[in-house]
Amino acid sequence: MEDLSILVCDDSETIRKQMIDTLGTIGITNVYEASNGEEAIFVCREKEPHLVFMDIIMPKKDGIAALKEIHHQFPHVKVVMASSTSGLAHLKKSKLLGAYSFIQKPISEITLMNIINKYLDERSKSRSKV
Structure with a gap:
């Protein structure tokens, strides 16, 4: 999991810090943060993280x-x-726009682990096909 990079985007600094701390406890140390959608796009352009956890309701540019x-x-x-x-409208729109998954806050360590493991499993399978 050392090579995995994650962006946490939420307008709440408290939620960002909690997620970053939780990711650290499960061994993810390559974590970036953004406080709105504009910053998230900038970080994606600069760092190209593997996964982004994105809040929906934010100022400047929403999720x-x-x-x-x-x-x-x-x-x-x-x-x-x-x-x-x-x-439900957010869920449907997110799926139509290509969201990988949709989760409910507050986000637990188990939920984060499940999504990360799903991503790593899919990445491993796609690499083994090459």
Whole structure:
């Protein structure tokens, strides 16, 4: 997991820090952060993380708009949408725009591990086919 890079994008500094701490406890140390969709797109351009955990409701550029742009410019970057509200409309729109997954906040360590393991398993399978 040392080569795995993750971007945590949320307008709440507290949530970002909690996620970064949790990722650290499970062995992920290559973590970037952004506080809105504009920053997330910039970080993706500069660092090209493997996974992005993206809040939906944020200032400047919301998660849906950022997802659309990231998916278009960096189709290999997997974006996981996170929301504290269970909006079915957000879920449908996220899936249509190419979201890798959709999770409910607060995000537990088990949820993070499940998504990371799913990503690593898929990456391993795709590499073994080459």
